[in-house]
Amino acid sequence: MIEILIAHYGDEGQLHEAVTSVLTQSDPRWRLRIVDDSPTESVGSWASGLPAEQVVYEANPIRLGVAGNLQRCLAHASCEWVVFLGCDDLLHADYVARMHSLIESFPQATVILPGVEIIDGAGAPHLPTTDRVKRLLNPVGTSPVLLSGEPLLAGLMRGNWTYFPAMAWRRRTIAETGFRQDLPTTLDLALLAEVILGGGELLVDPRPVFSYRRHAASASSVTAANSERFVEERRLFEELARNSRAMGWDRADRAARRHLTSRLHAMTLLPRALRRRDGAMSRVLARHTFRR
Known part of the structure; x- marks a missing residue:
């Protein structure tokens, strides 16, 4: 059942x-x-x-x-x-x-x-x-x-x-x-x-x-929810990188630290945040995109 x-x-x-x-x-x-x-x-x-x-x-x-x-x-x-x-x-x-x-x-x-x-x-x-x-x-x-x-x-x-x-x-x-x-x-x-x-x-x-x-969202919207999500994603990826290292899973560790598509997603939102002069959102997106 x-x-x-x-x-x-x-x-x-x-x-x-x-x-x-x-x-x-x-x-x-x-x-x-x-x-x-x-x-x-x-x-x-x-x-x-x-x-x-x-x-x-x-x-x-x-x-x-x-x-x-x-x-x-x-x-x-x-x-x-x-x-x-x-x-x-x-x-x-x-x-x-x-x-x-x-x-x-x-x-x-x-x-x-x-x-x-x-x-x-x-x-x-x-x-x-x-x-x-x-x-x-x-x-x-x-x-x-x-x-x-x-x-x-x-x-x-x-x-x-x-x-x-x-x-x-x-x-x-x-x-x-x-x-x-x-x-x-x-x-x-x-x-x-x-x-x-x-x-x-x-x-x-x-x-x-x-x-x-998949609900349509405004192409111009960059919201606080995005900011919270990226902060949360980074925390989860860091945790999973540690757990992978503990398992001896080097590839998973590297992939979690790089989280490539998540970074690319943040990068696509960054220009909109900059155009809106949203400093807090821009900092979160830039940190998520470029920080090692």
Whole structure:
């Protein structure tokens, strides 16, 4: 059985679409748990009409934030495999069936990443630069492949080509570690790195069974959120470099210290911050881009 967990906040219409994509699965071996971090009367009323035998709806009494709500989802889950479906993403009708097939064929897998298609806010096919880069970095070919150890971690340190909401995780492997509350924007990479350092294996499947929604953002916006993310990324990369050295993984250590695509991302934002004369943001971006 696969438990699909939705840590909800935000757009109700897209939540309905996400839930519908679960309800219409061709394989019935799933459960759905919605943990609502921004509960409203309308969402609660709508959720009460969902099939109670497979769907659980919980409204948080206080707002937990992204990291806290994901941890609550994990803590309340009970199935062997869990998926943290984004509240604006979509499962294809054969997602659960494909996952069960892969679990049976690759029992040693700890985490499974299926093929992913990118859509925009309106649900239309979309492939911005970020996802073009992810495709170039993704090592999968024409058939499923198991990845592990230093080569996998080193590749992710060069650039994170995974899609967290599409991934299925063996629950017992991540239950004790859980989600880092001090890394709200990079907790997915931190969790995956912890699994890899602990000897886990990632199964990557090229067959697309998931639609990831990439919302358009203003090309001119350089926000405080960007600044916080880069500070957080640097802290995580420094930590993973130390952990890699402790494992004797020299390539992963170097890749974490260099974090190439993260630096390139900061470099692309720097000219905009300079044009806006945003000194604080410019310093963060310059430090992330050029500091050794």
